[in-house]
Amino acid sequence: MGIRQETFIREFLDAWGDGTAESRPQLDRIISMMAEDAVWQLWVPGGPVIRGREALRREIERQMSYVTHNKCTIR
Template sequence: MGLKQEQRVRDFCQAWGDGTAGSRPAVEDILAMLSEDAVWQLWVPGGPVIRGREALRQEILRQMSYVTHNLCTIKHIVSSDSVVMTERDDYAVSGGKPMPHSMVAVFELDEQGLICAWREYLDTADLAQKKGVPLEQVGGPALA
């Protein structure tokens, strides 16, 4: 129960990159694993919500303009037939600054096995500090 869904999420995480300088997210592969009306909340609570495959494409490309070295390392994964949760240690470089961070992500999958909702729970204050952003700006444009 849930193993097929877990594999979808493992493939999804792997498609973001291998952590090397030359590695880039496989945008078309990522999008192919999402439903047409997929929703991504960039961080919970309070983060922006991106709706629809084309808007998701634009958000991924926007992030690719300033983030490199993406790597998602799954520490734990639990699943059912419609929900997969991961505890991860993610890594990226943003504006030349290493941005390692831990997070929990919740993925909802539809009957076709496509990701239709995706929420990431992470410490935005930690990321802001690593970027040198004043903590009072966290929750606004601090992570952009």
């Protein structure tokens, strides 16, 4: 992976939050970093498949109604 791609991924993950209770996902930033036809499979494998930016926005908003302490980590 090149530095440009790594920077993009790190910025995308950072937009989800820093793991504190006060931190919330930056929804507009997250959605803007996705392709119009983005596909997200929840609870892989076998979870529901969400397709497109607007459907992804609704799903993230739904999850934000009950999830806190968001943080994505590269392992």
